[in-house]
Amino acid sequence: MTSGIRIPFMDLSYIHQPMEDELSDVFKSILQSNQYILGSHLSAFESSYAIFNQTQYAIGVSNGLDALFLSLKALGIEEGDEVIVPSNTFIASILAITALKAVPVFAEPDMQTYNICPDNIRNAITSKTKAIMPVHLYGQACDMETIATIASDNNLIIVEDNAQAQGAAFKSKLTGSWGHANATSFYPGKNLGALGDAGAVTTNDLAVAEKIQLLRNYGSDKKYYHKVAGHNMRMDNLQAAFLDIKLKHLPVWTAERQKIAAYYTQILSSVGDLILPYINADSSHVFHLYVIRTKYRDALQAYLSENGIQTLIHYPIPPHLQEAYRHLNYRKGDFPVAETIADTCLSLPLYPGLSKEQCHYIASTIASFFERL
Numbered sequence: 001m002t003s004g005i006r007i008p009f010m011d012l013s014y015i016h017q018p019m020e021d022e023l024s025d026v027f028k029s030i031l032q033s034n035q036y037i038l039g040s041h042l043s044a045f046e047s048s049y050a051i052f053n054q055t056q057y058a059i060g061v062s063n064g065l066d067a068l069f070l071s072l073k074a075l076g077i078e079e080g081d082e083v084i085v086p087s088n089t090f091i092a093s094i095l096a097i098t099a100l101k102a103v104p105v106f107a108e109p110d111m112q113t114y115n116i117c118p119d120n121i122r123n124a125i126t127s128k129t130k131a132i133m134p135v136h137l138y139g140q141a142c143d144m145e146t147i148a149t150i151a152s153d154n155n156l157i158i159v160e161d162n163a164q165a166q167g168a169a170f171k172s173k174l175t176g177s178w179g180h181a182n183a184t185s186f187y188p189g190k191n192l193g194a195l196g197d198a199g200a201v202t203t204n205d206l207a208v209a210e211k212i213q214l215l216r217n218y219g220s221d222k223k224y225y226h227k228v229a230g231h232n233m234r235m236d237n238l239q240a241a242f243l244d245i246k247l248k249h250l251p252v253w254t255a256e257r258q259k260i261a262a263y264y265t266q267i268l269s270s271v272g273d274l275i276l277p278y279i280n281a282d283s284s285h286v287f288h289l290y291v292i293r294t295k296y297r298d299a300l301q302a303y304l305s306e307n308g309i310q311t312l313i314h315y316p317i318p319p320h321l322q323e324a325y326r327h328l329n330y331r332k333g334d335f336p337v338a339e340t341i342a343d344t345c346l347s348l349p350l351y352p353g354l355s356k357e358q359c360h361y362i363a364s365t366i367a368s369f370f371e372r373l
């Protein structure tokens with residue numbers, strides 16, 4: 001029994017160490033500039049990110065949750081409106097909806113891709129439905145073509161939750177560029193991460209972009225003149241500067257994630273009862289997470305931990321069963337696909353810098369777990 005972690009779930013030092021001087025230099029220059037809020041680095045990063053995401057506009061905000069909230073709010077979602085959202089997403093997707101007193105309507109995902117199933121979206125539409133929030137879970141693009149058709153047939157807004165899929169695409173159109181306003185997160189562990197909290201909204205609609213700029217800044221575009229009751233949800237100039245430096249490397253990091261994922265899939269195929277990630281033919285997958293499934297999940301996770309391998313569960317409790325949403329009166333069994341995924345999924349370490357030898361150690365430890373069963 002080894003004590004201590006040999007392979008952490010995530011290690012950001014591989015990507016930060018080589019750029020330490022560059023990050024320190026920009027920190028020093030901002031320190032001396034006295035420009036900390038809504039400065040030139042923020043507008044520079046907003047331009048770079050809009051170009052990266054192939055949208056007209058990107059607006060830097062405080063975090064991914066606020067990016068979702070501001071997107072919904074700018075598009076006019078309000079009390080009582082129904083928003084269709086996958087039953088197996090991270091809680092932030094739901095929190096953004098309920099913060100506006102709108103109603104999350106859960107649609108089950110596809111059991112292979114873990115992304116929201118278009119047929120289940122169709123079945124969830126009522127006269128109160130205003131929006132669909134597809135979540136590109138684990139880094140794989142949803143079937144945005146079908147979802148866009150459903151939205152336009154039913155006059156619905158799309159807000160993509162693109163927190164996990166920066167750079168992914170459906171039929172070569174990037175995630176974060178399909179919806180009316182789309183949110184992403186630069187939480188440090190995301191594929192593109194700040195050195196703290198940050199997020200962005202991407203859109204092709206000038207009016208929506210301007211609305212978000214107002215809402216994130218106290219409802220003001222002129223100091224001390226307030227057009228709407230807004231919020232303080234700005235991205236720091238400092239975080240924007242760090243992100244602009246890191247963005248240049250994102251394509252290389254994504255390619256590395258995809259290579260590690262392909263290696264895992266090669267060395268884990270036909271091990272135990274493992275179900276490995278499935279990639280839809282028209283989607284690209286940027287592997288924010290490499291998620292496997294097994295009915296022995298808890299025992300496997302404990303065994304890996306004993307052998308120094310840290311894993312996580314994304315996510316152990318689906319939103320409809322969270323204590324925070326007890327008042328929605330859902331029960332176990334209401335969304336069996338989400339519940340099955342929650343009971344069986346396990347995310348393996350995956351980050352730029354993870355070596356082939358480390359993957360091999362992880363795979364052989366998993367294999368030895370199943371041999372001992």
Ligand SMILES: *Cc1c(COP(=O)(O)O)cnc(C)c1O
Pocket residue numbers: 063064065066089090092093135161163164184185186187197198199
């Ligand atoms: C991380 C994440 C968010 C929230 O982003 P924060 O920056 O942490 O607020 C929202 N949705 C999904 C799917 C996420 O993974």
